[in-house]
Amino acid sequence: MLTKRIIPCLDIKNGRTVKGVNFVDLRDAGDPVELAKQYADQGADELVFLDITATLEARATTLEMVLHVAEQVNIPFTVGGGISSVEHVDALLKNGADKVSVNSSAVKRPELVNELADKFGSQCVVVAIDAKKIDNDWFVHLAGGTIPTDIKLFEWAKEVEKRGAGEILFTSMNHDGTKNGFANEALAKLSDILNIPIIASGGAGNVQHFVDTFKEGKSDAALAASVFHFGEIPIPELKKELKKQDIVVRL
Amino acid sequence: MKLVIINYGAGNIKSIQFAFNRLGYEAILSNDPEEIKAADKVIFPGVGEASSAMKMLKESGLDTLIPTLKQPVLGICLGMQLMCLHTEEGDTEGLGIFQTKVKRFSNDVKVPQMGWNIIKELKSDLFKGIKENEYMYLVHSYYAEHCNETIAATDYEINYASALQHNNFYGTQFHPEKSGNEGAKILRNFINMKPLALS
Incomplete structure (x- = not known):
């Protein structure tokens, strides 16, 4: 059976990992390659690198970093952050990224999703969606969740699937940073209305939250940052517990 | 040991090259028939969509060259699919190496299958x-x-062939280059394969 995936997310600035990372046995916690290798050894199924600088100068640095990660890491990884052109994606894939994720740029110019899917195949196009529940509706937000739009989450998700997205990375801004669990109701609805894999993001605080998002949220994968970086939830233990609760994982 | 990765379009073939580097082997990227013929091992990666990939192979004459190769050839993902008789993707005739x-996949499951x-x-x-029941990474x-x-x-909706072999031709639907240490073992095994005996 296809397993549920556990995906650590690393924020990258100028080619270096940011946010405190608290691995005791790391020589250099800011080195994305070393961190990535560590996560691969722990049993992470994939990795996501989110470039939070995304200035033009930083772009070259990120490309360099992608090349080094591809050289040394033997599990798949996605690169996101500030990607808005076919050329940029081409460079990232040529440097060894397996997938790219696009977010605000796809909202501003939805044809980008078609262009990427046509040229590189849907399998490497992840559309990241940040959304917030306001009254009873989920609205898409841009630029790391800072700019609200009147675009509705489920309509937008449907549209990007039709345009060729291979996967959706959904972050609930109501849950992100709370450590109170994932947005399982919205995630389950996404899984019901779409036929592509859904990655849950935002809200991971304990092991049960992962169990819940795979069961109630019908998520195909779960992404988290701080609970992994600070060693609050070691991946091997997380996977053992998931297995105990009848969730198919790679051990 | 001369390893050649057939380079016939865009996409992520660096990963395959790096995977062989990690095993201590240099692999070169080429679409030159002479260079491919002279290789000890040939890797035929999967890139993008079937009909356009096949078109690119035809343009460089590789569609007729690949089936005649005597050294071990490993098709990965779309590479493996193109070595079959036919694919529904773009209603494309393949190289006919695998019968x-x-x-x-139907829409009863999520498509693509993505993961381990x-x-x-x-x-x-x-x-x-x-070992039996080992996990490998697939996207297809x-x-x-x-x-x-x-x-x-492998099972996904139905039970299907996730690897094929015909004489010196091997194909894997999964990505050994992205399947951790176990995937690396498969690449090492491939490197140790002997060419088809010349009579």
């Missing part, structure tokens, strides 16, 4: 040291139907 057809799944019923030296919307050349099986 099977490639179909699309089990390979079982392992039947080739390609899997020496790999189309699958090869079983045939006599099946050397590994």
